[in-house]
Amino acid sequence: MPVDSATFRTVLGQWPSGVCVVTTTGARGAHGMTASSFSSVSLDPPMVSVCLGNHLPSRMLLETAGKFAISFLGKDQAHVGRRFAGQHPEITDRFAGLDWTITPNGVPVLSDAVAWLDCRVAHAYPGGDHTIFVGAVTEAATQRVTSPLLFHSRTWGQVADPLPTAIHLTVDVAAGDPLAQALREAGARIRHDAGHAEFLVAADGTGLPSSAQVTAARRAGATVAGYVADAFDPAREPLVLATVEALAALGCDEVGLAEHPAGPASPLQVRRVLQDAIARVRPATLRVRLAGGHSLALVNALVAMKSGVSHFDTVAPGSPAAGLPLGDLLHLSRQLEVPGPIDPAEAVDGRDRLRPAQGLTSSPP
Numbered sequence: 001m002p003v004d005s006a007t008f009r010t011v012l013g014q015w016p017s018g019v020c021v022v023t024t025t026g027a028r029g030a031h032g033m034t035a036s037s038f039s040s041v042s043l044d045p046p047m048v049s050v051c052l053g054n055h056l057p058s059r060m061l062l063e064t065a066g067k068f069a070i071s072f073l074g075k076d077q078a079h080v081g082r083r084f085a086g087q088h089p090e091i092t093d094r095f096a097g098l099d100w101t102i103t104p105n106g107v108p109v110l111s112d113a114v115a116w117l118d119c120r121v122a123h124a125y126p127g128g129d130h131t132i133f134v135g136a137v138t139e140a141a142t143q144r145v146t147s148p149l150l151f152h153s154r155t156w157g158q159v160a161d162p163l164p165t166a167i168h169l170t171v172d173v174a175a176g177d178p179l180a181q182a183l184r185e186a187g188a189r190i191r192h193d194a195g196h197a198e199f200l201v202a203a204d205g206t207g208l209p210s211s212a213q214v215t216a217a218r219r220a221g222a223t224v225a226g227y228v229a230d231a232f233d234p235a236r237e238p239l240v241l242a243t244v245e246a247l248a249a250l251g252c253d254e255v256g257l258a259e260h261p262a263g264p265a266s267p268l269q270v271r272r273v274l275q276d277a278i279a280r281v282r283p284a285t286l287r288v289r290l291a292g293g294h295s296l297a298l299v300n301a302l303v304a305m306k307s308g309v310s311h312f313d314t315v316a317p318g319s320p321a322a323g324l325p326l327g328d329l330l331h332l333s334r335q336l337e338v339p340g341p342i343d344p345a346e347a348v349d350g351r352d353r354l355r356p357a358q359g360l361t362s363s364p365p
Helices: 005-012 057-065 078-084 179-186 211-219 234-249 267-281 297-306 326-336
Strands: 020-026 029-035 038-043 046-053 067-072 100-102 108-110 115-127 130-142 150-152 155-157 168-172 196-201 223-228 254-258 285-289 311-315
Touching (some): 020 057, 020 108, 029 046, 029 057, 057 115, 057 130, 108 115, 168 326, 196 234, 234 254, 234 267, 267 297
Parallel strands (some): 196 223, 223 254, 254 285, 285 311
Antiparallel strands (some): 046 130, 067 115
16 A cells, blocks of 8 residues: 555655755756755766656756756755745745855855755656756865755754763873873873974964974874864854864865963854864864863863864873863763773772862762
8 A cells, every 4th residue: 555645754754865956947947956865876977866846947957957956955054944944934035145156057056055966957757746956076175174064854953072982181191190101091082292293283274283293293193183272262163173284285184273271262162163174174173172260161161072073182280281181071981981002990999080070079989
């Protein structure tokens, strides 16, 4: 017995998809609509498909024009998706007020889309109440790196990252503290140990190491980490992300984002920066150096974990450095059941030294 359309639509709603705007041209100029029924078809030659309802004006326009373009939307463009889905009927010109670029094929693409494809219609197949258009890709571009906009269960959303499978720690320890050896044996890295080269760079790129410096450090066998200072200042977000890309391009093994010790960052800003930074640093490792001593410290650590970060810088008891206390992060990881290299009950004599800061409690493992 055939499945009724309401049930079918509900089931399909459980499958998350990306969101794109399909554009083409006609006698009245540019035309566009939001679609999630997009798929890649072939790599060689490059081909994609999009399915359009037979009742839609876009379907006839696209067939007549013989060409179309796809603009992939980012996490911050739900308003564009809603506009081209017709959810704002008061907007009569869907292109008004948005920046568009005309492709070599003569079709508009969103200027600040994550990426776009310019296509020539190669095939059109009947697909029930839809037409399946297969496009031969003639031009393509990636315009910015950010998380995608998703559509799931009739709701616009973003990627929700799971917790990391484990956390990896670099610990700042006071000089001569016997705790350092215990931490090394437990699998943590000690910040000022040999074999670890660190560069601190301003958000605007001031102090960026040269390629020769990075190469020399790596040849000496060091793990090279480039840190961006005050990385979660909203006013500097574009500069921070550009500096992140520059450090990755220099060949740093790790790129770190450091929170300003005197100005706690908003968890929302931490999330925004990390979502974009984690895509820009690959294949390097992204790590964070969060501030401690404020009420949002562990919130920001949790946000970092949920944003895909598994490498953290912490500060051991007795260290003169400012930062997230080691005991606090261990407490959080235990509560979340995220394993780390250190079990304070086994790795360190004197468990009291790694207890969370005042106001936090945890029972012995």
